[in-house]
Amino acid sequence: MRKLALSDEILLTVEKPARYIGGEVNMQVKDPAKMDIRFCMCFPDVYEIGMSHLGIQILYDIINRREDTYCERVYSPWVDLDKLMRERNIPLFALESQDPVREFDFLGITLQYEMCYTNILQVLELSQIPIYAKDRTEADPIVIGGGPCSYNPEPIADFFDFFYIGEGETAYDQLLDTYKECKKAGKSRKEYLEMVAQVEGMYVPAFYDVVYKEDGTIESYTPNNPHAPEKVMKQVEMNLSEAFYPTRPIVPFIKAIQDRVVLEIQRGCIRGCRFCQAGMIYRPTRERELEYLKKCAYEMLQSTGHEEISLSSLSSSDYSKLQELVYFLIDEFGSKGVNISLPSLRIDAFALDVMSKVQDIRKSSLTFAPEAGTQRLRDVINKGLTEEMILGGAMKAFQSGWNQVKLYFMLGLPTETDEDIEGIAILSDRIAREYYTIPKEERNGKVSVNPSTSFFVPKPFTPFQWCKMETGEGFIRKAHFLREKMNGQLNRKSIKYRWHEAKLTELEGVLARGDRKVSKVIYDAYKAGCLYDSWSEFFYYDRWVKAFEENGLSIEFYNCRERSEDEVFPWDFIDTGVTKEFLLREYKRAKGERVTPNCRQACVNCGVKHFGGGVCYEKDIEEPKEADTDEGKN
Amino acid sequence: MKARIKFQKYGSMKFIGHLDVMRYFQKAFRRANFDNEYSKGFSPHQIMSFAAPLGVGLTSDAEYLDVSLLSSDEPSTMVEQLNAVLTEGFHIVEFHPLLEPEFNTKVVTAMSLVASADYLVSLKDGYQVSDSIRTQEDFKKAFQSFFDKQEIVIGKKTKKSEKEVDIKPMVTLFAFDEKEYREKLKATLLYPESPGGAAAKKPQSVADVYENGIKLYLQIDTGSSANLKPELVMEAFYEEQAASVGADLEPSFEKFAWQVHRLETYTRDPETGKLANLNQVPR
Structure with missing residues (x-):
């Protein structure tokens, strides 16, 4: 034994x-x-x-x-x-x-x-x-x-x-x-x-x-x-279809956060949201073969006995054979009591059909991640979700019986104004208004709109790596301002607004873009009793501040400074394939409020093509055009 | 159809709580391709119920779990199939098909059947009972005199209040070695000649064995009408020791010092008052 x-x-x-x-x-x-x-x-x-x-x-x-x-x-x-x-x-x-x-x-x-x-x-x-x-x-x-x-x-x-x-x-x-x-x-x-x-x-x-x-x-x-x-x-596995996948994952005795089979359908994301590090470092987007995924799903459910399978990717809707895969899973396992969960799904007719089949509409909620409150700011971050799409998707869902909506936003995005922040409240309200256009006898009780905001942290290897980050106080001011605006909306009673911990975000900013000097701060904070910092009950902001002070370092230096174009970053020795020139180009387009097409619409020459596979080599993708790469033109 | 599954739980699995054991079996049935019946609705779950949930820290030779199946194979095949997908610390002993409930009667749950259970309580190595009790002989003498009292009253906490209970009548057997236990046990059983079914099928006990040899066999009331835990008997024993020898000389009950192991779970025959294993009844 x-x-x-x-x-x-x-x-x-x-x-x-x-x-x-x-x-x-x-x-x-x-x-x-x-x-x-x-x-x-x-x-x-x-x-x-x-x-x-x-x-x-x-x-x-x-x-x-x-x-x-x-x-x-x-x-x-x-x-x-x-x-x-x-x-x-x-x-x-x-x-x-x-x-x-x-x-x-x-x-x-x-x-x-x-x-x-x-x-x-x-x-x-x-x-x-x-x-x-x-x-x-x-x-x-x-x-x-x-x-x-x-x-x-x-x-x-x-x-x-x-x-x-x-x-x-x-x-x-x-x-x-x-x-x-x-x-x-x-x-x-x-x-x-x-x-x-x-x-x-x-x-x-x-x-x-x-x-x-x-x-x-x-x-x-x-x-x-x-x-x-x-x-x-960076190391990159170009052949995900033949790459090894663990078909016998360990099944914990106690309930883990993911108490289910997780099937990675693709790696990388074609979208190019400018705040998203994963969207840059996992380039190029590579899909796994449909037949291979079917086989993995079957083997993993068999070897674990899990009653749920979840598809994992940065943007499931962009997986080219998603419908085929999802309907296969429903047909094959749905009758055996296996639940299918689909995070990061764009709300469209297909999504609503699938969701109505795999979830209890009365209990589930729709999720949208507009990330910013106005179209202007969504253009800045290159988030290709329009208000029309959100309202249209929500309306279709409302008509099918849903009445709960979750919305994810960020506060403190580059170029953000009070108007952008207020836009979050207005958009939340519009969704509720949309719901109440349905005749009373056809709708399913009250609507519940749940917007939440996290605070934006500029990450290395994103177009925003040069950006100044908001201060902790600034974040709190913005959250309070937004709460006030939420309370001023017609449907305020249907809206429940939540925001994340601001001081933790401040620290995350330093650790994300910090240099070697920060090592000593981490060591001192740990020695002062900091542990499990991401658990709010164990987060001691004061101890961290003290550790910075004692080492003669300032949080402001790392967070609240717009970096110059020629600054050498601590992470510059790493080559992710995505060039610094591309990131800078994207940063400038962001400031010009110009959107950049996704990888399937056109290649914008980010630099990862030399890896020799993935979305870069799919058919029908436009070659880089001067217009996309030239700073002067739009 | 319904079936009653008897299993052993041992080794490090004693740290897995009841709810997690339930989740473990749900997944195990799926791995073994059992044809479980599911409840209706949007979050269907397997229909199953446990007879007497085992506390964290305890091991057992006789846990019972009732499942509803849409189809099944020979009992021996079912046992094999399920054992093939279990991990160390769980072992299936028997798959006992149950009859449908009699006409016009309610389904009896395994839990409602439970009336009594046998336990082996052993002192773990590295611990001692007290300064004066060093051997199994010492322990036997001390426990015997403790049990010879007219009544053994303990304060038993309920959700609402604490009340005094005499636990002596709830202890129906005690013994200090296996032979004595087996002898005394016969008198309490409805089927004394076939404990746990055919003798050949009886699996080896998975109880941990300790070098110090200090141990106690107990048969106590268990279940919904009267329920006593072996730990409470031991606690009462320590209290009595402290009262007779002097509280500062004797250690109080240390819950980590004793390993409690369930040997069997019984239902009581209403006519004879005798006990039958839960897998010896037809439904």
């Missing part, structure tokens, strides 16, 4: 002991003694969140396909266990073998959002691995970072031995083979990292020196090791 790392006493004292015992359905079981390499994959948040992440499941399966390697998992212990582990000096362990993480060869940490950075330090410290990479010895695991936040790894660069920039499917075999050779040949940690640095997509922070100007911006960024390249090109 499996031995557990924690005693009964501890497991029966902490909340949800199932977070720490492993043994779930589809967990990989191998004999650690027979392995050449032991890899621990970490999601630095609580189990239920980490277990819901598709990327980890993909990597877990890819690495475990190797007979010489055992890939296991670890998540952030919840605060109750964190305390006990520190008191009793219990080292953090992997779920599968229950062995201490510090005995592993690798610790791979996925970076999904900035606000989990303190949890990374928690995982390292509880594992009894030195927090700073420079302090690690030959006995410590190699600590790897990957995932979307590794597109600006600088704020956490000091804590990692290397970063894997890009999609995980491509290079792990090479990295592990190299490691095995190094181990056999008795090579040192540094020698291994030098070999890693030569693999495309790998970034070893210790091999680069940063020189800052007097004003705090970067003067230069240069390799200090002959094996390190000047530019790191």
Whole structure:
């Protein structure tokens, strides 16, 4: 029988002991003694969140396909266990073998959002691995970072031995083979990292020196090791149809955030919304084959026993064979009690038909993400959703029986005026008015319109990476202003407005576009007790502010500064394929309130065509025209 | 059709709570391609019910789960199919098809049948009962004298108030080793010769075994009409120890020190008052 790392006493004292015992359905079981390499994959948040992440499941399966390697998992212990582990000096362990993480060869940490950075330090410290990479010895695991936040790894660069920039499917075999050779040949940690640095997509922070100007911006960024390249090109899996997909995902005992089969139908997005980092870094858009997806859906439902399947992509409606896929799923599994969920779906006749088949209309709500309140501002962010489309879609849904609408907006977008903010209230009201044009006897009670706003954070590798971000106070003022405007609407009683935490957003801004100097701030904040920052009950803004002050850094420097066109960004050494010239061009078009066509309408020469596949090579796409690339003309 | 599934729960699965066990079985049935009956409506769910939910921290040889199926195979095939998709810590012992309810009678739920259960309460290694109780012999003597009292009154908390209850009549058997337990058990059973069906089919117990050997077998009232938990018996025992020896000398009941393991779950035969396993009744 499996031995557990924690005693009964501890497991029966902490909340949800199932977070720490492993043994779930589809967990990989191998004999650690027979392995050449032991890899621990970490999601630095609580189990239920980490277990819901598709990327980890993909990597877990890819690495475990190797007979010489055992890939296991670890998540952030919840605060109750964190305390006990520190008191009793219990080292953090992997779920599968229950062995201490510090005995592993690798610790791979996925970076999904900035606000989990303190949890990374928690995982390292509880594992009894030195927090700073420079302090690690030959006995410590190699600590790897990957995932979307590794597109600006600088704020956490000091804590990692290397970063894997890009999609995980491509290079792990090479990295592990190299490691095995190094181990056999008795090579040192540094020698291994030098070999890693030569693999495309790998970034070893210790091999680069940063020189800052007097004003705090970067003067230069240069390799200090002959094996390190000047530019790191992102890894991209061009053949998603044959790429491995985990058809036996792990099924947690306790309810995870995603308690369902997740089927990734495509990667990337053709839309080119200017605020969206995912829409830029995952270019080019690549679809998976329909037949392959059908097969995966079948196998995954069979191997997990889940009663729900969800299609995952940045914009499901743009998947070219969506209708065929969805109707297949309904016909094949609907009768077996399998629920089908379709996030990020554009509301049209097809969507309404599908939704009426798979959901209870009375309980479900429609979701629109106009992101901005006026057409002017939607043009600035290149969000191709018009008021006409929203009202038309809502009306069709109302006529089919829906009466709940969710609306997502952002506050603090570049060039935003009070008029744009008020536009959010007006649009919300118009949707309610639209509903009440239906004769009383034909409508389904009262309408409920639920607009919510998040605060805009400029992200690296987007056209808005040069932008000034709103301050925390500014955000709150805007939210209050909007609340007032909401209350002034005719249908105010049908509208329920919510907004996100502003101070957390401020910090997210710094961590998103920060440089290496921020590492020390994260370390100090963590040492001052910051952990699980994205959980509002554990977010201590004051401790963060103090950490910035003590390190002589200001939040304003990172957030509230319009960057000049020639500024060297901390993330400029990464090449995502999308060129800086394109991003700047897009920024200028944004300021000119000019929309840019999506990838299927016309190629606008963003730079990713050289990857040799995806949407760039679909038929009937217009070649780049002068008009799209030339600044002077419209 | 309905069937009653008997399963064991052991090892690290003792940390999985009742609701999660239910979700686990829902998914397991789907993996095993069972033809479950679903409730109607927009969020259909499998029709199933558990006899006596097991608390977190406890292990068991005899959990019962009733399911509604639209079709099924031979019981042995059903057991095999389901076991093939389970993970360590769950093991199916029996698939017991139930008869349709008699004409003009209501469906009896497994839960309403439950009247009694047997438990094995063992001291985990690394703990001791008290300074004066070091061996199974010491424990046996102390427990025997505790039970010899006229009544054993404990304060039992209900949702509304705390009331005094005499738990002595609710303990129908106790023993200190397996042989003694098996002997005493016979007198309480409706079918003393075939415990758990055919003797050959009886699976090995999954109860954890500890080196210290300090343990107690209990048969106590369980279910909706009278319900006693083994932990309460142990708590009363410790209280009595503290009262007789002096509170500062004796440790109070430590819930992590004892492993409680359910051995069997019974229904009571209304005519004889004897007990039958839940898989020994036709419906």
